[in-house]
Amino acid sequence: MTEAAAPGGVGGLMRRGAQGRTFPVLTVLLAIVAIWYFAAIGMNAQWVRDQAARSDTVLTTTQFVGQTLTLDRPVLPAPHQVAVGLWDGIAGQKVTSKRSLIYHGWVTLSATLAGFAIGSLAGILLAVGIVHNRAMDQSVMPWAVASQTVPILAIAPMVIVVFASAGVTGLLPKAVIAAWLSFFPVLVGMVKGLRTPDAMQLDLMRSWSASQSQQFWRLRLPSSMPYLFASLKVAVAAALVGTIVGELPAGASSGLGARLLSGSYYGQTVQIWSALFTAAALAALLVTVIGLIEKLTLQRMGLAR
Amino acid sequence: MAASVIEASRVGLTFQTADGPVHALKDVDLTIGQGDFVSFIGPSGCGKTTLLRAIAALETPTAGRLSVNGMTPDAARKARAYGYVFQAPGLYPWRTIAGNISLPLEIMGFQRADRKQRIQRVLDLVDLAGFGGKFPWQLSGGMQQRASIARALAFDADILLMDEPFGALDEIVRDRLNEALLALWAKTGKTIGFVTHSIPEAVYLSTRIVVMSPRPGRITRIIESPLPRERPLDIRDTPEFIALAHEVREGLREGHSYD
Numbered sequence: 042m043t044e045a046a047a048p049g050g051v052g053g054l055m056r057r058g059a060q061g062r063t064f065p066v067l068t069v070l071l072a073i074v075a076i077w078y079f080a081a082i083g084m085n086a087q088w089v090r091d092q093a094a095r096s097d098t099v100l101t102t103t104q105f106v107g108q109t110l111t112l113d114r115p116v117l118p119a120p121h122q123v124a125v126g127l128w129d130g131i132a133g134q135k136v137t138s139k140r141s142l143i144y145h146g147w148v149t150l151s152a153t154l155a156g157f158a159i160g161s162l163a164g165i166l167l168a169v170g171i172v173h174n175r176a177m178d179q180s181v182m183p184w185a186v187a188s189q190t191v192p193i194l195a196i197a198p199m200v201i202v203v204f205a206s207a208g209v210t211g212l213l214p215k216a217v218i219a220a221w222l223s224f225f226p227v228l229v230g231m232v233k234g235l236r237t238p239d240a241m242q243l244d245l246m247r248s249w250s251a252s253q254s255q256q257f258w259r260l261r262l263p264s265s266m267p268y269l270f271a272s273l274k275v276a277v278a279a280a281l282v283g284t285i286v287g288e289l290p291a292g293a294s295s296g297l298g299a300r301l302l303s304g305s306y307y308g309q310t311v312q313i314w315s316a317l318f319t320a321a322a323l324a325a326l327l328v329t330v331i332g333l334i335e336k337l338t339l340q341r342m343g344l345a346r
Numbered sequence: 347m348a349a350s351v352i353e354a355s356r357v358g359l360t361f362q363t364a365d366g367p368v369h370a371l372k373d374v375d376l377t378i379g380q381g382d383f384v385s386f387i388g389p390s391g392c393g394k395t396t397l398l399r400a401i402a403a404l405e406t407p408t409a410g411r412l413s414v415n416g417m418t419p420d421a422a423r424k425a426r427a428y429g430y431v432f433q434a435p436g437l438y439p440w441r442t443i444a445g446n447i448s449l450p451l452e453i454m455g456f457q458r459a460d461r462k463q464r465i466q467r468v469l470d471l472v473d474l475a476g477f478g479g480k481f482p483w484q485l486s487g488g489m490q491q492r493a494s495i496a497r498a499l500a501f502d503a504d505i506l507l508m509d510e511p512f513g514a515l516d517e518i519v520r521d522r523l524n525e526a527l528l529a530l531w532a533k534t535g536k537t538i539g540f541v542t543h544s545i546p547e548a549v550y551l552s553t554r555i556v557v558m559s560p561r562p563g564r565i566t567r568i569i570e571s572p573l574p575r576e577r578p579l580d581i582r583d584t585p586e587f588i589a590l591a592h593e594v595r596e597g598l599r600e601g602h603s604y605d
Contacts, residue, residue: 241432244404248430249450249501250423259449263440342440343481 077120078110084117085109118311126315139295142319148296149284150323152212156219157280157327161273163220164227171228172235172261173253182232189225193283196221198290215296219283223276230272234265266342270335277327285320297323351415351505351537352378352401358409359396359563369562370396374410376556376565380504383531383538385548386556387594388601393563394541394556398507401539402430414505426454428505429498433513435490437482437497444469444478447497454501468496471530488519492526499534507539512547524550525579532575545598549573549591550582557594559601567597 089108093100100108110119118126130142137144167185170177197218204214238260246256288298297316304312359371371393378384386394399405400412403419414422422428437446444465451461469475472492482490491511498506512520524547531538542548548555549571557567573586581587 241434241436242438245430245432245436246453247404248402248423248428249453250426251453255453259453260438263438266440343442344440 074120077117081115081117081119082106082109085112085115088112088116114308115310118314122311123314123318126311127318130315130319142297142300142315145295145297145300145316146319146323149281149288149298149320152215152284152287152296153219153277153281153323153327155212156216156221156283157223157277159216160220160223160280161227161276164224164272164276165231165269167224167228168231168235169257171232173257185225185228188221193218193222193286197283197286201287201290215284215287218287219280222283223280226272226275226279227269230268230275231265234268235261237264237268263342266338267344270331270338273331273335274328277331278324281320281324281327349380350377351380351382352376352539353413354397354401354410355412356410357397357400357407357412359393359400359405359407360409371400371407372562372564374563374565376568378537378539378554381535381537383540383551383553384556385540385542385552385554386558387542387545387548388558388563388598389543389560391560391563392558392601393560394558395509396563397558398509398539398541402428402507404430426501426503428507429501429503431491431495431498431506431508431511433510435482435487435494437490437493439482441481442478443474443480443482443485443493446482446493447478447500450497450501456501464500464502468499471499471533472496473526486519488515488523491515491523495527495530499530499536503536505537505539509541510543511540513543520547521579527551528577545591545594546582549587549594550577550579555590555594555597557597557601559598564601566601569593569597 086105086109089100089105089112092108093105109115110122112118115122127142130140134141134143167177167181171181172178200218200221201214204210204217235257242260243256246260251259284296285298285301288296289302297320300316301313304310304316354374354376357371357374358369361368361370374393374397386397388394396405400407401414401419403423412419415425415427417425417427437443438449441449447465447468448461451464456464465478466475469478472495474489474492474496477485477489477493482493485493495506495508495511512523515523527538528551530536540548540551553571553575555569555571556565557569558564559566569590571590573581573590
C-alpha cells in the first residue's frame with residue numbers, strides 16, 4: 042500500500058510514474074525487447090549473408106538489418122513477428138480452427154486444469170495421511186521425492202503409450218502427467234502447513250479433549266491455508282508444463298505442445314514462439330487466478346492485513 | 347479448609363531423555379481446596395509447570411497418586427473440570443475474539459444460542475464487551491490474554507489453571523490484570539492454580555503459595571497467606587505483605603534456588 046500515499050493530480054501521477062512501479066517495469070520490458078532485437082539480428086545474420094552471397098547482391102546496413110527481421114523462417118523471430126503470429130493465431134482464426142491458438146490453448150488448459158485438480162487433491166490427501174500417520178510419513182515421502190527425480194520427459198511417453206494401449210487417449214493421459222508434476226509441491230506445502238500449529242496450540246486442543254478430526258478441521262487445516270496457496274501456484278505452473286510435455290510425444294494433433302512440435306518439424310519458428318507465449322500467458326493467468334482466490338480466502342479468514 | 351479439589355500424594359514424574367532420566371517432580375504432596383488461589387513459584391526447572399500440566403493431564407505422573415475432583419486427571423479433563431491458560435494467548439488469528447471463545451464450546455458441542463450467551467457473559471467478565479467482533483491482532487497483548495482467560499472460562503470449569511499467564515506482559519499491564527483476576531476470582535469462586543516466577547505476583551494473588559525447588563523438582567514450603575481475600579493494589583506496601591514476600595524468598599533460599 043505504499044503507493045496509496047502518493048499525492049493526487051497530474052504532478053502526482055508523473056511522480057508516481059517515476060517513483061512507482063510503472064517506470065522500472067517499462068524499463069525492464071524495453072531492455073528485454075531491445076536485447077531480443079539485437080539477438081534476432083545476430084542470429085539471423087548468417088542466413089541473410091548466405092542468401093546475399095548466393096544471389097551476388099551487396100546489402101546496405103539498413104537492407105541487411107531489415108532482412109534479418111523479416112525472414113519467413115528465422116532462427117530467432119523478431120518480437121514484432123511473434124506479435125503478428127500471436128495476433129493471427131488468436132484473433133485471425135475461427136476459434137474451432139486447427140490454426141487457432143485459442144483452440145490449442147483450450148485443449149492444453151483443460152488437461153492442465155484436470156491434472157492440477159487430480160494432483161492437488163492427491164497432494165492434500167497424502168499430506169493429511171503423512172501428518173496423522175507415522176507409518177505413512179516414513180513410507181510415502183521417499184516415494185514422492187523419488188517420483189520427482191525421474192525426468193518427466195522419460196515418463197511422459199510411457200504414460201501416453203500405456204494409456205493408449207488401454208484405449209484411452211486425449212485429455213486423461215495428459216492430465217495424469219500434469220498431476221504427476223503438480224501433486225508434489227502441494228504435498229510438501231501441505232505437510233509443512235498442517236504441521237505449523239505449535240505445541241501450545243495442540244495442548245490447548247488436548248485440554249478441551251478435542252478429537253483428531255476436530256483438531257484437523259479447526260486448527261491444522263486453517264493454519265495450513267497460506268502454505269496451500271503458495272504451493273498451488275507452483276503446482277498449477279507445473280501442471281501446465283506437464284501437459285505440454287504430454288502433448289509432445291505420440292504426435293498429438295492438438296494442444297500447445299503439438300503446436301510446438303509441428304512448428305519445430307517444419308521450421309516454423311514464429312509458430313513455436315507464438316505457442317510459447319500463449320503458454321506463458323496461460324501460466325500467468327492461472328497463477329493470477331489462484332492469487333486472487335488466495336487473497337479473497339485469507340481476507341475472509343482475517344489473515345490478510 | 348473447604349472440600350479438596352486437587353489431591354497429590356507422593357507424585358513423581360521422570361522424563362526419559364537421551365542424557366538419562368530427568369526427575370521433573372519428586373514426592374509432591376499437595377491438597378488444593380475448593381475456591382483456593384494457589385500459586386506455584388520457583389526457579390525454572392523446579393517442575394512448577396510440569397505439576398500444573400500433570401493436573402491438566404497434559405503430562406502423566408510416573409509415580410504417586412494425583413486426583414482432580416476425585417477423578418483421575420484424564421477423566422477430569424473429559425468432564426471439563428478445568429480451563430487452561432498458557433503464557434501466550436494462543437488465539438487463532440483467523441477467528442475473531444468471539445470466534446476464539448466459541449472454539450472450545452464448539453468442540454464440546456454446545457448449541458449455537460447457548461454459545462452466544464456464554465461468549466457474551468465471559469466477555470463481560472474480562473471487561474472485553476464490544477470486542478467480540480475484533481480479530482486478535484487488533485487487540486493489545488493484555489487484551490489478548492484477557493480474551494484467552496475468557497476462553498478458558500466459557501465452558502464453566504470449576505478450576506482455572508494458569509501457566510505464567512502474565513509473564514510476557516509489562517509490569518503496568520500485569521498489575522491491572524492481577525487486580526482484574528482477583529475480582530474475577532471473587533465473583534466466580536473458581537479454584538485457581540497459578541504458575542509464576544514473580545514473588546510479588548504470587549504474594550498479591552494467592553491464598554496459598556507453594557514454593558518449589560529444582561533437581562529434583564519438589565515442594566520445599568507451603569505458605570498460607572494471612573492477607574484478607576479483598577486486596578487493593580496498595581496492600582503491597584503493608585508490612586504483612588512485605589513479611590510474606592520475605593518468607594517466600596526464605597523458602598526459595600532454603601531450596602538453594604539462589605545458588
